[in-house]
Amino acid sequence: MTKTAFLRPRSAPVEPLESLAGLLREWLPRQRWFAGKDRPVTDLSLLSMTELFPDCLHVLVHAGHGGVPAPGGDPPAGDCYQLLLGVREHPSPRLGRALIGRVQNGPLAGRTVYDALYDPRSAQLLLERLRHPGTAGPLRFECHAGQPLPTGLVPRLLDAEQSNSSLVYGDEYILKVFRRIQPGVNPDLEVPGALARQGCHRVPAPVAWFRTTDPFKATLGVLQPYLRDASDGWTLALGALAAGDDFTAQAHALGRATADVHLALASAFPVGEPGEMRRTATAMTERLTAAAHAVPALQPFVPGLRTAFAALTACDAGPPAQRIHGDLHLGQVLRAGREWFVIDFEGEPSRPLSERRSTHSPVRDIAGMLRSFDYAARQRRPWRPEWAWRCREAYCAGYASRAGWDPRKKHGLLRAYETDRAVYEVLYEARHRPDWLPVPMAAIERLAVRGD
Numbered sequence: 001m002t003k004t005a006f007l008r009p010r011s012a013p014v015e016p017l018e019s020l021a022g023l024l025r026e027w028l029p030r031q032r033w034f035a036g037k038d039r040p041v042t043d044l045s046l047l048s049m050t051e052l053f054p055d056c057l058h059v060l061v062h063a064g065h066g067g068v069p070a071p072g073g074d075p076p077a078g079d080c081y082q083l084l085l086g087v088r089e090h091p092s093p094r095l096g097r098a099l100i101g102r103v104q105n106g107p108l109a110g111r112t113v114y115d116a117l118y119d120p121r122s123a124q125l126l127l128e129r130l131r132h133p134g135t136a137g138p139l140r141f142e143c144h145a146g147q148p149l150p151t152g153l154v155p156r157l158l159d160a161e162q163s164n165s166s167l168v169y170g171d172e173y174i175l176k177v178f179r180r181i182q183p184g185v186n187p188d189l190e191v192p193g194a195l196a197r198q199g200c201h202r203v204p205a206p207v208a209w210f211r212t213t214d215p216f217k218a219t220l221g222v223l224q225p226y227l228r229d230a231s232d233g234w235t236l237a238l239g240a241l242a243a244g245d246d247f248t249a250q251a252h253a254l255g256r257a258t259a260d261v262h263l264a265l266a267s268a269f270p271v272g273e274p275g276e277m278r279r280t281a282t283a284m285t286e287r288l289t290a291a292a293h294a295v296p297a298l299q300p301f302v303p304g305l306r307t308a309f310a311a312l313t314a315c316d317a318g319p320p321a322q323r324i325h326g327d328l329h330l331g332q333v334l335r336a337g338r339e340w341f342v343i344d345f346e347g348e349p350s351r352p353l354s355e356r357r358s359t360h361s362p363v364r365d366i367a368g369m370l371r372s373f374d375y376a377a378r379q380r381r382p383w384r385p386e387w388a389w390r391c392r393e394a395y396c397a398g399y400a401s402r403a404g405w406d407p408r409k410k411h412g413l414l415r416a417y418e419t420d421r422a423v424y425e426v427l428y429e430a431r432h433r434p435d436w437l438p439v440p441m442a443a444i445e446r447l448a449v450r451g452d
């Protein structure tokens with residue numbers, strides 16, 4: 001089947017469920033994980049619907065942001081989302097944020113629909129499905145043989161600002177339910193699985209997962225061990241800043257952990273040639289042009305930023321391209337005991353899956369973390385650029401001590417990747433958290449004007 005056919009919404013179930021689709025059209029854009037916030041939802045189609053257990057439907061919807069495609073043409077612009085919907089005649093009166101609405105007509109008429117991930121009973125039944133591998137319609141539930149999952153774990157939905165939704169079971173496991181679904185294996189299953197086979201202890205290994213085969217093959221969710229008593233790097237960094245504590249020892253250890261993960265990735269997956277600099281520069285420049293179109297505040301800085309990309313053509317190619325994390329920042333690293341762990345290998349959520357699963361320069365991850373130190377240092381006044389600078393030095397030194405090459409000696413590459421990352425962040429903040437826009441914009445100004 002072609003990609004076009006994969007993505008074309010099937011119209012059959014839509015008619016009788018028009019009323020449900022109407023409710024979802026209102027509810028979906030208000031969700032934190034909804035990716036299309038900058039564009040109106042022009043059409044919403046139900047792609048698949050499976051009764052997962054009584055009163056709970058597994059649903060894939062396509063939210064369109066454009067016209068209906070011509071027969072045989074490209075799929076409509078838009079995204080596919082995964083929902084678990086509770087549908088009850090007499091739901092609990094305490095649905096709160098989970099409430100979606102009451103269906104007026106069609107086969108579900110009179111039922112109240114809600115986000116079933118908020119419902120502990122549904123969350124428990126979902127874990128039961130993973131405990132007993134098997135199928136439900138197009139859904140496949142799978143787990144590692146020889147790793148039986150315990151019963152009776154109490155679920156809670158994480159309240160974090162997330163791109164997906166995560167359920168923690170009894171502080172033993174965490175199930176990430178992917179929200180935006182694209183055809184293919186999700187790197188957040190693929191990469192931790194491959195790293196576990198390499199014996200890399202820095203990444204929690206998947207123990208169970210579920211996927212679909214219709215309307216296309218895709219990963220839907222992954223269960224991993226939950227790192228109890230862990231704190232994420234962002235919380236730790238802000239704590240250190242508030243207390244006036246030094247963070248360089250942690251940053252150095254984080255650099256070592258990043259290099260360990262990169263080395264394991266380079267063993268687990270094929271390694272490419274060092275990136276061809278002209279092509280990298282062109283891709284970065286194209287991303288800048290698109291971002292400046294979407295966020296006009298970027299426009300005055302475009303000529304200055306382009307020099308960082310143009311300078312790439314004079315750089316030596318740097319380390320070979322390889323699989324990387326793809327969206328590395330302080331929120332993606334957890335400190336448990338005396339060790340750093342790395343989570344969330346999905347890559348930058350807005351990029352196509354094929355791009356996220358291809359090889360890139362490891363400098364891209366390093367740049368992501370360096371940008372994160374800068375984000376942390378700008379969380380409260382007075383800004384602490386020297387704090388970010390010390391973390392940067394320590395992180396790169398830690399990386400070099402393991403990887404055998406020092407990111408600071410790749411100045412041109414690092415500057416280009418930091419610029420590219422800051423451009424991505426401007427777009428991300430403009431779409432999701434406009435109040436945060438000044439943080440990457442300050443970096444844009446610095447990179448465009450001073451180039452450091």
Ligand SMILES: Nc1ncnc2c1ncn2[C@@H]1O[C@H](COP(=O)(O)OP(=O)(O)O)[C@@H](O)[C@H]1O
Binds near residue numbers: 344
């Ligand atoms: N294995 C884990 N152990 C402990 N906490 C975790 C684990 N995996 C994720 N988390 C927590 O869940 C949050 C969201 O996870 P993440 O994978 O970043 O989801 P998303 O893709 O939705 O952003 C993290 O910030 C972290 O606090």
Ligand SMILES: O=P(O)(O)O[C@H]1O[C@H](CO)[C@@H](O[C@H]2O[C@H](CO)[C@@H](O)[C@H](O)[C@H]2O)[C@H](O)[C@H]1O
Binds near residue numbers: 162
């Ligand atoms: O964790 P996600 O995969 O959802 O990543 C997205 O959201 C991040 C914010 O939650 C965003 O990260 C940006 O903000 C962080 C502070 O909240 C900062 O530490 C990062 O450096 C900065 O990029 C990330 O870009 C986005 O992909």
